[in-house]
Amino acid sequence: MADTQRQRLEAREEAILVAATAVLGESGVDGARMAEIARRADVAEGTVYLYYKNKHDLLEAVVDRFWRELTLGAIAAISDNTTATEQLRELAHYHLQSLITDFKLVEITSRAGMRHDEPGRQLPQVREYVRVFDAIMQRGINQQEFQANTPIWQMRDVFYGSLEYSARTLVLRAQGLDKSVVENVIGLFNLHRVDADSDKQPPSASIADHDTIIEALARIESKLS
Amino acid sequence: MADTQRQRLEAREEAILVAATAVLGESGVDGARMAEIARRADVAEGTVYLYYKNKHDLLEAVVDRFWRELTLGAIAAISDNTTATEQLRELAHYHLQSLITDFKLVEITSRAGMRHDEPGRQLPQVREYVRVFDAIMQRGINQQEFQANTPIWQMRDVFYGSLEYSARTLVLRAQGLDKSVVENVIGLFNLHRVDADSDKQPPSASIADHDTIIEALARIESKLS
Amino acid sequence: MADTQRQRLEAREEAILVAATAVLGESGVDGARMAEIARRADVAEGTVYLYYKNKHDLLEAVVDRFWRELTLGAIAAISDNTTATEQLRELAHYHLQSLITDFKLVEITSRAGMRHDEPGRQLPQVREYVRVFDAIMQRGINQQEFQANTPIWQMRDVFYGSLEYSARTLVLRAQGLDKSVVENVIGLFNLHRVDADSDKQPPSASIADHDTIIEALARIESKLS
Amino acid sequence: MADTQRQRLEAREEAILVAATAVLGESGVDGARMAEIARRADVAEGTVYLYYKNKHDLLEAVVDRFWRELTLGAIAAISDNTTATEQLRELAHYHLQSLITDFKLVEITSRAGMRHDEPGRQLPQVREYVRVFDAIMQRGINQQEFQANTPIWQMRDVFYGSLEYSARTLVLRAQGLDKSVVENVIGLFNLHRVDADSDKQPPSASIADHDTIIEALARIESKLS
DNA sequence: GATGAATGAGAGTTCATTCAT
DNA sequence: CATGAATGAACTCTCATTCAT
Numbered sequence: 001m002a003d004t005q006r007q008r009l010e011a012r013e014e015a016i017l018v019a020a021t022a023v024l025g026e027s028g029v030d031g032a033r034m035a036e037i038a039r040r041a042d043v044a045e046g047t048v049y050l051y052y053k054n055k056h057d058l059l060e061a062v063v064d065r066f067w068r069e070l071t072l073g074a075i076a077a078i079s080d081n082t083t084a085t086e087q088l089r090e091l092a093h094y095h096l097q098s099l100i101t102d103f104k105l106v107e108i109t110s111r112a113g114m115r116h117d118e119p120g121r122q123l124p125q126v127r128e129y130v131r132v133f134d135a136i137m138q139r140g141i142n143q144q145e146f147q148a149n150t151p152i153w154q155m156r157d158v159f160y161g162s163l164e165y166s167a168r169t170l171v172l173r174a175q176g177l178d179k180s181v182v183e184n185v186i187g188l189f190n191l192h193r194v195d196a197d198s199d200k201q202p203p204s205a206s207i208a209d210h211d212t213i214i215e216a217l218a219r220i221e222s223k224l225s
Numbered sequence: 226m227a228d229t230q231r232q233r234l235e236a237r238e239e240a241i242l243v244a245a246t247a248v249l250g251e252s253g254v255d256g257a258r259m260a261e262i263a264r265r266a267d268v269a270e271g272t273v274y275l276y277y278k279n280k281h282d283l284l285e286a287v288v289d290r291f292w293r294e295l296t297l298g299a300i301a302a303i304s305d306n307t308t309a310t311e312q313l314r315e316l317a318h319y320h321l322q323s324l325i326t327d328f329k330l331v332e333i334t335s336r337a338g339m340r341h342d343e344p345g346r347q348l349p350q351v352r353e354y355v356r357v358f359d360a361i362m363q364r365g366i367n368q369q370e371f372q373a374n375t376p377i378w379q380m381r382d383v384f385y386g387s388l389e390y391s392a393r394t395l396v397l398r399a400q401g402l403d404k405s406v407v408e409n410v411i412g413l414f415n416l417h418r419v420d421a422d423s424d425k426q427p428p429s430a431s432i433a434d435h436d437t438i439i440e441a442l443a444r445i446e447s448k449l450s
Numbered sequence: 451m452a453d454t455q456r457q458r459l460e461a462r463e464e465a466i467l468v469a470a471t472a473v474l475g476e477s478g479v480d481g482a483r484m485a486e487i488a489r490r491a492d493v494a495e496g497t498v499y500l501y502y503k504n505k506h507d508l509l510e511a512v513v514d515r516f517w518r519e520l521t522l523g524a525i526a527a528i529s530d531n532t533t534a535t536e537q538l539r540e541l542a543h544y545h546l547q548s549l550i551t552d553f554k555l556v557e558i559t560s561r562a563g564m565r566h567d568e569p570g571r572q573l574p575q576v577r578e579y580v581r582v583f584d585a586i587m588q589r590g591i592n593q594q595e596f597q598a599n600t601p602i603w604q605m606r607d608v609f610y611g612s613l614e615y616s617a618r619t620l621v622l623r624a625q626g627l628d629k630s631v632v633e634n635v636i637g638l639f640n641l642h643r644v645d646a647d648s649d650k651q652p653p654s655a656s657i658a659d660h661d662t663i664i665e666a667l668a669r670i671e672s673k674l675s
Numbered sequence: 676m677a678d679t680q681r682q683r684l685e686a687r688e689e690a691i692l693v694a695a696t697a698v699l700g701e702s703g704v705d706g707a708r709m710a711e712i713a714r715r716a717d718v719a720e721g722t723v724y725l726y727y728k729n730k731h732d733l734l735e736a737v738v739d740r741f742w743r744e745l746t747l748g749a750i751a752a753i754s755d756n757t758t759a760t761e762q763l764r765e766l767a768h769y770h771l772q773s774l775i776t777d778f779k780l781v782e783i784t785s786r787a788g789m790r791h792d793e794p795g796r797q798l799p800q801v802r803e804y805v806r807v808f809d810a811i812m813q814r815g816i817n818q819q820e821f822q823a824n825t826p827i828w829q830m831r832d833v834f835y836g837s838l839e840y841s842a843r844t845l846v847l848r849a850q851g852l853d854k855s856v857v858e859n860v861i862g863l864f865n866l867h868r869v870d871a872d873s874d875k876q877p878p879s880a881s882i883a884d885h886d887t888i889i890e891a892l893a894r895i896e897s898k899l900s
Numbered sequence: 901g902a903t904g905a906a907t908g909a910g911a912g913t914t915c916a917t918t919c920a921t
Numbered sequence: 922c923a924t925g926a927a928t929g930a931a932c933t934c935t936c937a938t939t940c941a942t
Binding site (some may be wrong): 005008009012043044045046047050 | 905907908909920
């Protein structure tokens with residue numbers, strides 16, 4: 001009985017959180033209306049305030065949960081006994097997949113922040129997630145798989161930023177994630193020590209491409225006029 | 226006289242745009258108040274509506290202008306007679322510098338797209354800016370300086386995303402831009418052909434091609450101004 | 451068993467009343483929250499509504515009780531065998547003492563009357579309390595101790611109003627009650643017959659009269675408790 | 676033209692103030708609705724906020740104005756060349772007259788205060804008004820018209836409190852102010868030096884009154900049972 | 901009888917937009 | 922063209938009251 005009661009409360013809190021996540025994703029921080037969240041959670045407006053002090057707290061809880069789960073998923077997605085490079089590949093895949101699904105929420109929370117008065121502040125849960133990247137980078141360096149010339153945070157920023165922007169483009173093109181994207185992103189990085197693994201040489205570019213650029217520029221021109 | 230009149234109008238429009246840019250940068254899209262913009266432009270609230278239909282249009286104009294000028298600056302920052310790699314370095318430096326200065330505006334506009342109902346929409350001016358990166362990438366490939374096995378847009382996304390996220394980190398740390406950051410970002414990329422197979426090394430791009438690109442960029446420039 | 455049950459109910463009602471009195475005193479009519487009252491009475495919010503129809507009724511009960519007890523205290527504070535003047539002195543002292551302690555409650559209830567739509571309505575219990583003053587005034591006149599050329603209600607208003615306002619000032623100055631205040635208030639009144647015409651001085655009130663009053667007051671007392 | 680504009684603004688501010696005064700008087704601080712005030716001032720809700728920062732500021736302005744004007748009226752009501760006693764009489768008359776008219780407003784503002792967190796705080800404008808009483812008291816003492824045994828503030832409290840409470844009773848009885856009330860209030864005070872003005876002796880009370888009190892007590896009793 | 905989660909009407913306040921001057 | 926006072930819809934949040942358990 002008491003259990004049923006407790007379960008109902010948790011179900012309601014969950015419903016509110018889910019509704020808030022959806023609305024936040026669709027409408028952004030300022031666009032999200034408490035009335036709409038309540039409506040979707042099938043709850044009276046006042047009820048939301050029984051679970052969360054105010055709008056800010058609710059949306060913060062949404063963001064917290066989102067990144068916390070993203071972090072857990074990331075950790076789960078990484079194989080244990082493998083190279084750092086392979087882990088990075090797995091993480092990249094997981095990250096792109098997640099970002100394509102919940103792109104709007106990432107946009108809102110990882111970037112614009114929840115507050116106008118602290119524009120550049122990063123939420124703790126976001127930091128936690130980014131640390132997963134750091135950890136792999138560190139492991140790659142420790143195992144002399146990755147070069148150690150660049151500070152870890154720069155390596156991470158470069159890799160993480162690439163993924164995020166790539167996700168953006170994929171979303172923009174309403175294009176799903178195909179494996180080649182992950183491969184290419186990974187392949188574009190010089191994270192590795194310059195060992196003599198010359199066998200991984202890519203094929204050279206076809207020289208015929210010069211027409212392509214000329215055409216592209218022509219198209220830009222015509223659109224501008 | 227008619228000229229003076231026209232100049233006054235343009236000065237007013239400019240003042241409004243400048244004020245709006247500042248306010249948008251400080252307060253974000255929803256935080257920006259029309260009254261505050263008018264106050265800073267030294268203009269009555271109603272006057273703003275003589276120049277822009279509504280808040281959305283004004284802020285869109287701000288964003289348009291910002292990216293247009295960013296594009297012009299980018300083109301100007303690139304040396305003519307040099308390798309694509311060097312151009313990329315110059316562009317990276319310019320980009321980071323600009324993003325650190327106007328970080329908030331970039332956050333707001335390049336991402337949130339100013340509309341909640343069209344989350345992934347990219348503004349035309351932003352696309353234009355990104356094309357500068359594309360052009361260099363293309364040139365690098367044409368000149369067989371860069372590898373050609375990755376689609377250009379992926380190379381660009383990876384590079385552009387890296388820069389943007391790096392800028393974010395630098396702003397977060399309230400850290401200025403030092404040259405090493407640019408070097409490390411550039412250095413982390415496998416854009417280049419692997420020199421080991423120097424027998425397949427192409428001649429540098431034909432001067433004719435190069436000139437064509439430069440001319441095209443010059444035309445873009447003139448149209449944008 | 452039925453007795454225990456009944457006692458528990460009464461204890462609960464009392465606890466609610468006490469809590470409500472405290473909250474009303476601290477926060478005023480509109481500031482008082484039903485939730486806070488319930489919390490202090492160690493009772494669920496809904497429970498309050500088992501004892502009182504609504505907020506208004508509860509607060510009215512609080513006020514009723516306060517004045518009823520004030521009346522009882524006043525009657526108890528008056529000595530039986532003494533002059534009206536001395537009784538007035540005793541009552542003044544008691545009144546000031548009480549008002550200094552429960553000032554806020556008096557402010558709220560004796561004045562605002564708890565209803566906005568009936569601004570000047572006086573609660574019956576307040577009237578009862580004021581009658582104690584009236585009774586002493588009447589006795590003073592009957593015993594020819596006080597002058598009789600002013601209507602009793604005016605004498606009482608003047609005396610009562612003085613005390614109330616004086617209490618207010620004392621509270622304002624966070625000043626305790628010292629005896630001189632009572633003396634001065636008493637002293638400032640011309641209630642007494644001018645002794646100069648001592649030939650007209652009446653005999654002190656007949657014992658019969660006096661006893662009658664005492665008995666009547668005793669009856670009031672017993673009915674109030 | 677500019678004048679017309681300014682006049683319109685002032686007229687509007689006045690209209691809002693008048694409306695707010697009425698609503699405050701009718702409904703009290705917490706009962707007063709901004710929407711109702713706006714409606715009565717024939718103005719949109721938002722307009723009120725052009726003139727007053729918020730509800731609290733508006734109501735404070737109402738109270739300020741009320742007491743400021745009361746003070747001005749009081750000063751105007753006092754004759755210059757006369758005794759302090761006579762001035763007191765004039766002031767008492769003016770005070771009672773005003774309080775009967777605007778009783779509710781006085782209740783609200785002079786007593787309950789505008790704030791729940793500072794229950795006993797007296798508004799500056801109220802203090803100013805009370806000072807008019809003090810001034811006359813002081814003058815009476817200086818001219819050796821009044822006794823100097825009691826601190827001025829006590830004399831003032833006693834007198835002022837009497838008037839206020841008397842006004843309350845008059846309002847309660849929906850009774851207008853007749854001159855005798857003022858006379859009796861004044862007459863009940865021992866403010867004067869005990870000079871040999873034995874000619875002002877009041878007639879003695881009729882001894883027959885003792886039946887009255889018995890009857891009164893009987894009535895109390897019957898009502899209580 | 902007792903509970904306390906749920907309700908929802910209604911409050912104060914903001915601000916993009918309009919329009920008489 | 923320029924003004925800025927006026928508007929009022931829309932927002933977040935509160936809290937007396939209810940009712941299923």
